Amino acid sequence: MSSELPSMDPLLSVRDLRVSFGAVQAVRGLSFDVHEGEVLAVAGESGAGKSLTARALLGMPPRGATVTGSVRLGSDELVGAPRSARTALWGRRVALVPQDALSALSPVHRVADQLAAAVRSVDRTSRKEARARAVAALEEVGIPADQARAYPHEFSGGMRQRAVIAMAMLHQPDLVVADEPTTAQDPQTRRQMLDLLARRTGATGTALVLVTHDLDTAREHADRLLVMYAGRLVEAGPVEEVFARPRAPYTAGLLASVPGEGLGAVTYGAPPRGRGRPQAAGRFPTAPPAERLAERRRLPAIAGAPPAPTDLPPGCAFAPRCPLADATRCRTEQPEPQTHDGRTVACHRWRELPDDPAELFLESL
Amino acid sequence: MSPLLDIRELVVRHGPRTAVDHVSFTIDPGETLGLIGPSGCGKSSTAMAVLQLRRPDAGEVWFDGQELTALDERRLRPLRPALQPVFQDPYGSLSPRHKISDAIAEPLRVQGSWDRTTGPARVAELLERVGLDPAHGDRRPHELSGGQCQRAGIARALACEPKLLVLDEPVSALDPSLRAGILNLLAELQERLGLGYLFICHDMALVRHFCDRVAEMREGRLVRTTAVTSPSPPR
Numbered sequence: 001m002s003s004e005l006p007s008m009d010p011l012l013s014v015r016d017l018r019v020s021f022g023a024v025q026a027v028r029g030l031s032f033d034v035h036e037g038e039v040l041a042v043a044g045e046s047g048a049g050k051s052l053t054a055r056a057l058l059g060m061p062p063r064g065a066t067v068t069g070s071v072r073l074g075s076d077e078l079v080g081a082p083r084s085a086r087t088a089l090w091g092r093r094v095a096l097v098p099q100d101a102l103s104a105l106s107p108v109h110r111v112a113d114q115l116a117a118a119v120r121s122v123d124r125t126s127r128k129e130a131r132a133r134a135v136a137a138l139e140e141v142g143i144p145a146d147q148a149r150a151y152p153h154e155f156s157g158g159m160r161q162r163a164v165i166a167m168a169m170l171h172q173p174d175l176v177v178a179d180e181p182t183t184a185q186d187p188q189t190r191r192q193m194l195d196l197l198a199r200r201t202g203a204t205g206t207a208l209v210l211v212t213h214d215l216d217t218a219r220e221h222a223d224r225l226l227v228m229y230a231g232r233l234v235e236a237g238p239v240e241e242v243f244a245r246p247r248a249p250y251t252a253g254l255l256a257s258v259p260g261e262g263l264g265a266v267t268y269g270a271p272p273r274g275r276g277r278p279q280a281a282g283r284f285p286t287a288p289p290a291e292r293l294a295e296r297r298r299l300p301a302i303a304g305a306p307p308a309p310t311d312l313p314p315g316c317a318f319a320p321r322c323p324l325a326d327a328t329r330c331r332t333e334q335p336e337p338q339t340h341d342g343r344t345v346a347c348h349r350w351r352e353l354p355d356d357p358a359e360l361f362l363e364s365l
Numbered sequence: 366m367s368p369l370l371d372i373r374e375l376v377v378r379h380g381p382r383t384a385v386d387h388v389s390f391t392i393d394p395g396e397t398l399g400l401i402g403p404s405g406c407g408k409s410s411t412a413m414a415v416l417q418l419r420r421p422d423a424g425e426v427w428f429d430g431q432e433l434t435a436l437d438e439r440r441l442r443p444l445r446p447a448l449q450p451v452f453q454d455p456y457g458s459l460s461p462r463h464k465i466s467d468a469i470a471e472p473l474r475v476q477g478s479w480d481r482t483t484g485p486a487r488v489a490e491l492l493e494r495v496g497l498d499p500a501h502g503d504r505r506p507h508e509l510s511g512g513q514c515q516r517a518g519i520a521r522a523l524a525c526e527p528k529l530l531v532l533d534e535p536v537s538a539l540d541p542s543l544r545a546g547i548l549n550l551l552a553e554l555q556e557r558l559g560l561g562y563l564f565i566c567h568d569m570a571l572v573r574h575f576c577d578r579v580a581e582m583r584e585g586r587l588v589r590t591t592a593v594t595s596p597s598p599p600r
């Protein structure tokens with residue numbers, strides 16, 4: 001997919017989005033656009049406000065949250081719209097692929113029946129027609145017709161995820177928001193699910209917002225990346241450009257602290273062959289390195305931990321952890337996002353970030 | 366030098382299923398062996414058998430010159446502190462109701478090595494060793510960040526004066542900006558204390574960065590062991 005911005009109006013336009021609970025603001029003035037057919041990854045750690053942002057995009061803020069600013073889907077404004085107007089969009093124009101597929105499916109109904117009910121909740125069709133569409137939708141995600149009538153608990157985790165993707169895509173919505181699980185999931189399963197989701201949305205020109213804590217997920221599946229920290233945008237741009245040359249110290253630190261693709265490994269022990277055939281007990285050759293790798297294996301690291309929304313530092317929220325922070329502006333004045341050549345960054349000192357920012361984060365050890 | 370851990374033809378069955386099928390490997394003091402493979406491949410069952418939390422169905426586990434699999438529970442107990450786990454979920458491994466300092470002191474109390482005069486200083490030293498402030502000792506797990514909690518879990522393991530740590534996905538549940546700090550801490554502790562590590566992980570790049578050798582499991586069997594000859598460069 002092209003990383004150039006299409007010239008048409010954005011499908012989704014978010015301006016100065018704020019989500020608060022009482023006096024505590026968790027999303028603190030976020031602005032961005034999503035175009036038709038685009039995959040945008042919103043990456044952030046716990047407390048960054050990414051899941052609340054996702055809910056606000058769908059017009060489904062959690063109970064007790066106050067949302068201000070603007071979220072426009074086409075010509076519809078979601079912020080401040082009555083609940084009935086927002087629910088009318090669900091399934092039809094916006095859909096959620098939740099973190100936990102099990103909670104999205106009812107345990108007491110057959111999977112195909114749940115999809116058929118979702119068809120009929122939007123389109124007035126006969127039961128038979130709805131059932132046929134449900135089975136076809138499941139087949140599209142690789143669930144054969146003869147398994148469509150199973151109950152959710154009879155499915156594997158991967159099949160349940162696929163059923164949820166089929167459900168989200170039933171009415172070819174304009175926008176799908178996928179909230180990725182933060183707990184460790186089998187990376188292979190996760191990759192397959194996101195591949196499937198990107199393929200299905202790509203086929204219909206549906207825009208996809210992928211909410212994730214993992215930059216690698218963004219790199220593999222998204223056209224553009226938006227990095228959040230403490231409720232605000234830190235950096236946004238085409239994924240490959242951000243990876244090649246991050247501008248915000250936070251993004252640079254995150255990228256530098258991930259081990260590389262893993263060069264320099266060699267096979268030296270022949271694998272045991274033949275089921276159950278005993279090999280000499282414990283006699284894999286021992287490791288050849290005369291010196292252990294330990295001394296050489298320090299990673300660049302970001303010191304400290306992300307702040308809680310209730311306990312934000314003054315100035316730039318990243319300042320207490322930032323090796324580039326100065327004692328004046330960074331500590332007093334919140335940096336505002338600025339856009340230059342298609343890249344957005346919110347940092348007072350982004351122009352001073354060195355060519356190899358990893359070194360900044362090695363010094364902090 | 367004889368290995369710290371020597372696993373010979375280990376077999377673990379779950380009912381009719383063979384979860385670990387004649388697996389053999391060794392770990393030297395100061396060495397890290399990465400154990401990698403898809404979920405359900407038998408990594409965790411291997412770890413449980415190494416920790417002797419699950420007695421294997423066949424095979425031998427030699428640790429520090431003793432055959433653990435030949436010992437009954439009574440004779441095993443004094444050896445257990447030297448084999449410590451660090452789990453994936455930093456909050457789940459600490460009791461939510463206890464202060465961090467009590468959680469760290471607990472193994473000392475259980476072993477009967479708690480001394481009322483020197484104990485608190487020992488806890489403070491352990492906190493410092495893992496990069497926490499003495500003040501963190503007065504907090505409860507939910508008052509700490511995930512990274513701080515994981516550090517507390519490591520301090521608790523160190524209180525037992527272990528020789529081998531079984532690290533079961535120790536950073537995969539943590540926020541990305543906290544992971545490198547924990548890995549650096551583990552590397553530093555290993556250098557200083559000569560600990561052996563069994564590092565269970567599903568991220569190949571991470572394993573190649575962190576480990577001296579990598580053992581790959583599939584369907585209960587060890588299919589390949591690889592030596593890492595140079596650490597991967599940061600990208």
Ligand code: SF4
Nearest residue numbers: 316319322330347348
């Ligand atoms: S504004 Fe200052 S503290 Fe914030 S990221 Fe930029 S340099 Fe660091």
